[in-house]
Amino acid sequence: MxxxxxxxxxxxxxxxxxxxxxxxxxxxxxxxxxxxxxxxxxxxxxxxxxxxxxxxxxxxxxxxxxxxxxxxxxxxxxxxxxxxxxxxxxxxxxxxxxxxxxxxxxxxxxxxxxxxxxxxxxxxxxxxxxxxxxxxxxxxxxxxxxxxxxxxxxxxxxxxxxxxxxxxxxxxxxxxxxxxxxxxxxxxxxxxxxxxxxxxxxxxxxxxxxxxxxxxxxxxxxxxxxxxxxxxxxxxxxxxxxxxxxxxxxxxxxxxPQIVAARRALAERYRSLLASIPGLELPREPGWARSNWQSFCVRLPDGCDQRAVMQTMLDEGVSTRRGIMCSHREPAYSDQPLRSSLARSEFAQDRSIILPLYPEMTAAEQDLVQAALAQACLLQEPATSAESSFQQRCDEVAERQ
Ligand SMILES: Cc1ncc(COP(=O)(O)O)c(C=O)c1O
The missing domain is CATH 3.40.640.10 (Type I PLP-dependent aspartate aminotransferase-like (Major domain))
Structure with missing residues (x-):
């Protein structure tokens, strides 16, 4: 595992x-x-x-x-x-x-x-x-x-x-x-x-x-x-x-310093390994920022079901986590005001997953993660563009708000 x-x-x-x-x-x-x-x-x-x-x-x-x-x-x-x-x-x-x-x-x-x-x-x-x-x-x-x-x-x-x-x-x-x-x-x-x-x-x-x-x-x-x-x-x-x-x-x-250097090297390697998965969006590092890559979070291709991808990967022995949560969607926040659209936040939560990353991770383990993710994405039925489009999700969220 x-x-x-x-x-x-x-x-x-x-x-x-x-x-x-x-x-x-x-x-x-x-x-x-x-x-x-x-x-x-x-x-x-x-x-x-x-x-x-x-x-x-x-x-x-x-x-x-x-x-x-x-x-x-x-x-x-x-x-x-x-x-x-x-x-x-x-x-x-x-x-x-x-x-x-x-x-x-x-x-x-x-x-x-x-x-x-x-x-x-x-x-x-x-x-x-x-x-x-x-x-x-x-x-x-x-x-x-x-x-x-x-x-x-x-x-x-x-x-x-x-x-x-x-x-x-x-x-x-x-x-x-x-x-x-x-x-x-x-x-x-x-x-x-x-x-x-x-x-x-x-x-x-x-x-x-x-x-x-x-x-x-x-x-x-x-x-x-x-x-x-x-x-x-x-x-x-x-x-x-x-x-x-x-x-x-x-x-x-x-x-x-060694821990961060190792994480940065692993993130770089993920970047080249995962580039071959069609539609997968890799995290961006702005020119003025150097991440410690505490987590490597990718956005899944259009039409991929997050839970199904995670389950397929788990079945292959690869643990993942869903994208970063949105507090306003939790019952504990149902009484809190919402003043503006949080469509991008919701979309990111639903369409991203966090991949394994730790300083002692081996190249072989990273290769396994890549293979499991590629397979999981392939197994997904492509959704129609209308179902998956970001604009449609924005409209839905705006309606609810
Ligand atoms: C962004 C962010 N803020 C705050 C916390 C809370 O940290 P702690 O568990 O040390 O209280 C976490 C923990 O995951 C976090 O990710």
Whole structure:
């Protein structure tokens, strides 16, 4: 069976976990502090704050930007549901904007028309590791004094051409960036997250809120030679990362350049292997972006049934995942407003599949994926052009909205 992904871990990570366990300090402590310093250095950020996962990172980032009840946050529906959920945790409303015609990221040209006097932030996503059009988004937002939060859950190791030089995602180029270390991501700590910013005050807020709003951290009280009573000045959360996770993360971070290089080479090889499948659309990398290829997502030829293709491939021993979901189609979002057409998002969800990709993947495994996909597409009855046309799907969606 070829899995969709496989965390790239070994003895070094196992030894690091052991080191933390044997140290006697296993909750948020010195390993977390070291991971934060090393992460900040790796992405070129002034501050990095480790948290329990990217969902909690997004929640804290939105709170630091002042997002609250009655506010609106511009984002995409076409993302993992955690993106929109984090906005709702603040009591705010996600305002969904459609994606680009030929990619999986927000269509920056549609942001202006979604802005209202209630817009409190823009939450853009570097979907499946491909940097979104930050230059346009930041320009629109900063002209109106609106902060930009980057959902960089999948984007560690990705790069963007910024004012003439290549920079890592996470500097951040907006105001805050949030990362995930879930096992489907490029580096993992089991679960885990990181928030980067250049704003020292926001960084202090993240540190306070991730630990119950505690005035004096337990690490400080533990090392003090006099008794200290902490206080809780505001409502906080338990969004901490443990030292065991951070120790593993530090080892993963050391291997990030090799991991990204391997993923990029595999993506390049997929590109030439899959070019022979008629009608299959391969992912596009704009000239100003370097993806970490957290996922390799292809659009199926017209007339191919997504589920049937996935089932045929599974029967051949190749695991795939459906294209990126749309939050607005989930029952949990049935009461949320829709202000514009999300036809491209829906089309992308229904017509794309994610192929296996992990650094240790062999050429033989990639060849098997190609063969299984080619066969699955061949087995599909071509639909009539009227049934499959994108325009017809747009009209259907517009009618429903
Ligand atoms: C775009 C995006 N945002 C947020 C998340 C949530 O990350 P986590 O699982 O670390 O909370 C994910 C996870 O898959 C994601 O893909």
């Amino acid at each position: 070829i899995p969709i992904t496989r965390p790239s871990m070994g003895e070094a990570e196992a030894e690091a976990a052991r080191r933390a366990i044997m140290s006697g300090w296993i909750s948020q402590g010195p390993e977390v502090a070291a991971f934060e310093r090393e992460f900040a250095e790796a992405v070129g950020a002034l501050h990095a704050c480790a948290v329990s996962n990217c969902t909690t990172a997004l929640h804290l980032a939105l709170l630091a930007c002042g997002v609250g009840p009655g506010d609106e946050v511009i984002t995409v529906s076409h993302s993992y549901i955690a993106t929109a959920n984090a906005i709702r945790y603040c009591g705010a409303t996600p305002i969904f904007v459609d994606i680009e015609p030929d990619g999986f990221n927000i269509d920056a040209t549609q942001i202006e028309s979604a802005l209202t006097t209630r817009t409190r932030a823009i939450l853009c996503v570097h979907q499946i590791g491909m940097p979104c059009d930050l230059a346009t988004i930041v320009e629109i937002a900063h002209r109106r004094n609106i902060p930009v939060i980057e959902d960089a859950a999948c984007a560690i190791g990705g790069e963007i051409l910024w004012r003439g030089s290549w920079e890592r995602i996470g500097k951040p180029h907006g105001d805050v960036a949030c990362f995930s270390f879930h096992p489907r991501k490029v580096i993992s700590t089991g679960d885990g997250g990181m928030i980067t910013t250049a704003n020292a005050q926001w960084d202090a807020t993240f540190r306070l809120l991730r630990q119950h709003g505690m005035s004096v951290p337990d690490t400080v009280r533990h090392g003090a030679n006099r008794v200290i009573f902490e206080s809780y000045g505001q409502l906080g959360y338990n969004y901490r990362m443990t030292d065991i996770q951070a120790a593993v993360g530090r080892e993963q971070l050391k291997r990030l």
